[in-house]
Amino acid sequence: MIKTVELFAGVGGFRLGLEQASSKFKTIWANQWEPSMKKQYAFDCYISHFGNDVNHICKDIAEVKGTIPDHDLLVGGFPCQDYSIMKKGSLGIEGPKGVLWWQINDIIKSKSPKYVLLENVDRLVWSPSKQNGRDFSIILRCLYENGYAVEWRIINAADYGQAQRRRRTFIFAYHKTTSYYRDFAEQVCINGLKQMHKCLTDYGVLAKAFPVASHSNQFVDNWIDELKYAEITDLSANQKVHLYNSGVMMNGRIYSVELYPIQTNPILLKDILENTRVSSKYYLKEKDMDKWIYEKGAKNELRKHPNGKTYIFKEGKVQFPDSLNKPSRTILTSESELGRATHVVTDFETGKLRVLTPVECERLNGFPDNWTNTGMPERMRYFCMGNALVVPLITRMAKVLDKTFNAED
Ligand SMILES: C[S@@+](CC[C@H](N)C(=O)[O-])C[C@H]1O[C@@H](n2cnc3c(N)ncnc32)[C@H](O)[C@@H]1O
The missing domain is CATH 3.90.120.10 (DNA Methylase, subunit A, domain 2)
Structure with a gap:
């Protein structure tokens, strides 16, 4: 069983996609709440398909994040907002209130799920326009501090046989306690950037789910660790990098390159x-x-x-x-x-x-x-x-994740 928690569940696109891939994915807790709406239509839709369970909660995630049980996989699609942060006197760092990334970050910090799979719009990777790549670097730095490596890829659903040219960023993170992380970390130690490149084009979870035809010659080799930015607030103030449509972060080092898909005929x-x-x-x-x-x-x-x-x-x-x-x-x-x-x-x-x-x-x-x-x-x-998201894309990723998942970890 892969114990799964679904955040920002909407009408259940992640859950549907996971369950279509394997019966091993069991959603043990889910949350959906539409701010400022009296009638909670998306939540009602969710429970009409998946049942009215005590673990399907219709409240602001900020109020209920403390009740999330231990789990293996955290999934969710969250809005692209301004993630910049400031130093708040001696109270540490503070992100703007209502910015949902910081809720996800708190959950990851306290629960350390083995795997995290997140979905967002494509521009997340470049935003904000005045400081390219800052917001995404903040996310990567948070994941790094919490003990994760990350693969990301912007997928156009139509490239992989779907009926919509919807472009979304998928972020797949894995904790340092997983064998998937350990194997990759060891290979990166031996082969450096070459191995990071291979992860993106050949053997990473996203590369297996979404086969790659070729890549650009240019690439980015960038650091977001504490040697480059002592504090995450320094990174927030100064990081500027043009990232490509795919990348990997291991031990605070980012490798990013533009990938071109092996296209499947789309649905018209x-x-x-x-x-x-x-x-x-x-x-x-x-x-x-x-x-x-x-x-x-x-x-x-x-x-x-x-x-x-x-x-x-x-x-x-x-x-x-x-x-x-x-x-x-x-x-x-x-x-x-x-x-x-x-x-x-x-x-x-x-x-x-x-x-x-x-x-x-x-x-x-x-x-x-x-x-x-x-x-x-x-x-x-x-x-x-x-x-919502394009459900069959989640199924493709979940099939690979199912094989990657090691119950012994
Ligand atoms: C991008 S949608 C995700 C849709 C989902 N993946 C699906 O397949 O339907 C984000 C969802 O987060 C919900 N949301 C926004 N703010 C929230 C909050 N503070 N707490 C819980 N859910 C929230 C929205 O109502 C919306 O349904």
Whole structure:
């Protein structure tokens, strides 16, 4: 059994992906709470699939993190925020309140799970734009201080056979007590950076789950340990590094390189559209057509900042309607609202323009049809899918993790 804890569980994408890989993954504790919402739709969806258990908790993680039981694997998708930290007098370091990374860090520090698998948006690796790589380096430094090595990779789901061009950063960390860590540490001692490179291209968990075709010639060799930055606050103030779409951190040393995938044919948008007649409520309304055309079109116009200062706003046009012969773009929480990011497709049956249905959004994330049809308003079904992950990607990683997991550790 691989005792798993699921943070920021949403509608259960991680759990579903893990359970589809192996019955060894047992979620022994899960947490989901949508701030400032009276009705907790995502949590209700979660328990309607996985049961109303005392260990499925709908409260702010900050309030309940102290009750988390011992576990082997910690998983969760958390928001990309500003992780910068300051020295707070003699009270030690302090991250901004409400920044969820610091909650995860507290849990990792107190529970030391053998493995950690986290998901976040792709820009996490570069953010913030004024100090490239700082936030990700903070995360790596925290994991280093807590006794972990880390592999990361930005995956475009469509590269690995999925229906959506959703790019997400996956962070896989393993504790120094695991044999996986010990074997890797020993090899890095002997072969140095070459071994770190091989971990990313050949034998690491992410490399096995997402096979690599080739890599760039440029790479980053960088340190985030206490010799370079005595305190994490120094790192927060000064670290600046352009990281690539994959990397590894061992003993405070980072190696990062751009990887190119061995692509699997993606599923196309036309393959996931419902082939029965959809309700007319999904069709674009004649009265809104001008707004849709404006939103999707190119712009070069004078706009005003809130302080009254004017500026020229420019953006290119986006494809309208969306191509059915490609995987979809990324679905956002605002999917189906009148706006530039919402997908608009030509309906098979009627030839009219329409938005995607909630079931189509579930398909784009690899969830079973009607997963979120658990009593929430449609608007929330789109919202939950915009927040969720592409489930089959988790299954791919979990299959490798299942083989890597050593019950003796
Ligand atoms: C990116 S989503 C993760 C979605 C999930 N992986 C899924 O498959 O549905 C992050 C989730 O964290 C939840 N969340 C935000 N702040 C929270 C907090 N303070 N405590 C617990 N959960 C929180 C949100 O409601 C949201 O569902």
